[in-house]
Amino acid sequence: MTDVTLSVPQLHEWELMRAGAYGRALRYELPGDDPHRPSLLVRDTAPGSTLTLLDTEATPIARVRVDGSRTEPEGTWVGGVVEPLREPATPTFPELRPVETGELVAQATLLLGRRHGRLDGTVIVVDTGDAHAVSQTVRGLRHDQVDLRLLPEPAAAHLEGAARTELLVHLASVVFASTVHVIRGEAPAPGDGLVVLFTGLSGSGKSTVARQLTRRLRAETSQRVTLLDGDQVRSMLSSGLGFSRADRELNVRRIGWVASQIAAHGGIAICAPIAPYDSMRQEVRAMAERVGRFILVHVATPLEVCEARDRKGMYAKARAGEIKEFTGISDPYEEPADADIVIGRDDADAETITDRVYRLVMGGPEPDYAI
Incomplete structure (x- = not known):
């Protein structure tokens, strides 16, 4: 039996399933021709014959008897x-959310984005997982005394763009209203918070540049800046984890979650783990961009340079087989294709590199060259 911790969008999908939005049968389907079916993408591990689904408080809320799967680059369906x-943990505004026996209204407006201007009648707000943004929207619409509903946005990771919009309209018509009219509001403005994720091999210089960037931001900005360095995090937040792929992914996920919480409250989080796997970097990006900005810094120092700098002798031990699953030697490092800046490929000093990252963080022009 395998445990799977559901993300917020996946919990939304389970909530909609239980409310009858996908029909009476409670089951996940592999993505196919019908976009109106619930799906489950498992990223962490190959599924066994039975999966136990956990909510955000690590409480078992459901069990899946697996009768089909399909593995793709992004994970296993x-x-x-x-x-x-x-029951999972109580979501935001439970009184506004779909229930199995809810009665449909004749007409409703599905608001996509942030409202501009006054609305009336029945208004359906999409819960994207950003509790602060949802609270602000609900508070404003309640002031207008509209009849309000809250539609959880499902994961539906196989759908994008117009297909996702069509699914939201379909779900709203199943659980809330016979006829749904769509209004596109303003795109939610990103918050002031920021997550900067440094990624690179051990010994690449991530921590050095991250510390210098942290000192400069503390000196020159009014925002609270928090440094989440790899070694420090492992000794506290991730104490007890090993270096298997699952443990490494959990370490990065914990860093990303803490960083996104800092950003959600208007702070800046500087993170410097190795973060060798693209799937986890994408997960951190998604968490951060729900609440603010995200910058990925690839410290692309060559392996031979990292080995020459190795003061702890870790590479030598890995070469001798004394350390298993060591990134760059016996475990892969997946170079990011979506880095906002690439550093470490030449002999530029740390101060020069930090200055270039700082200008990008402060909203200056992105460097058109790698350093």
Whole structure:
């Protein structure tokens, strides 16, 4: 049996399933021709015959009897009947959300984005997972005394753009209103918070540049700046984790979650783990961009330079087989294709490199060259 911790969008999908938005059968389907079916993408591990689904508080809420799966680069899609175990943690504004026996209204407006101007009648707000943004929108619409509903946005990771919009309209018409009219509001403005994720091999210089960037931002900005360095995080936040792929992914996920919480409250989080896997960097990006800005810094110092700098002798031990699953030697480092800036490829000093990252963080022009 395998445990799977559901993301907020995946919890939304389970909430919609239980409310009957996808029909009476509680089961996940593999993505196919019908976009109106619930799906489950497992990124962490290959699924067993049974999956136990956990909510954000690590409480078992459901069990999936797997009867089909399909592995793709982004993870493994799982199909199977779902058995509820217990109620998940109470979501935001439960009184506004879909319920199994809810009665449909005749007409409603589905608001996509942030409202501009006054609305009336029944208004359906999409819960994207940003609790602060949802609270602001609900508070404003309640002031206008509209009849308000809250539609959880499902993961539906296989759908993008117009297909996602069409799914939201379909779900709103199933759980809230017979006829749904769409209004596109303003795109939500990103918050002032920021997550800067440094990624690179051990010994690449991530921590050095991250520390210098942290000192400069503390001196020259009014925002609170927090440094989440790899070694420090492992000794506290991730104490007890090993270096298997699953443990490394959990370490980076914890860093990303803490960083996104800092950003959600208007702070700046500087993170410097190795973060060798693209899937986890993408997960951190998604968490950060829900609440603010995200910058990925690839410290691309060559392996031979990292080995020459190795003061702890870690590379030598890895070469001798004394350390298993060591990034760059016996475990892969997946170079990012979406880095906002690439540094470490020449002999520029740390101060020069830090200055270039600082200008990018402060909203200056992106360097058109790698350093």
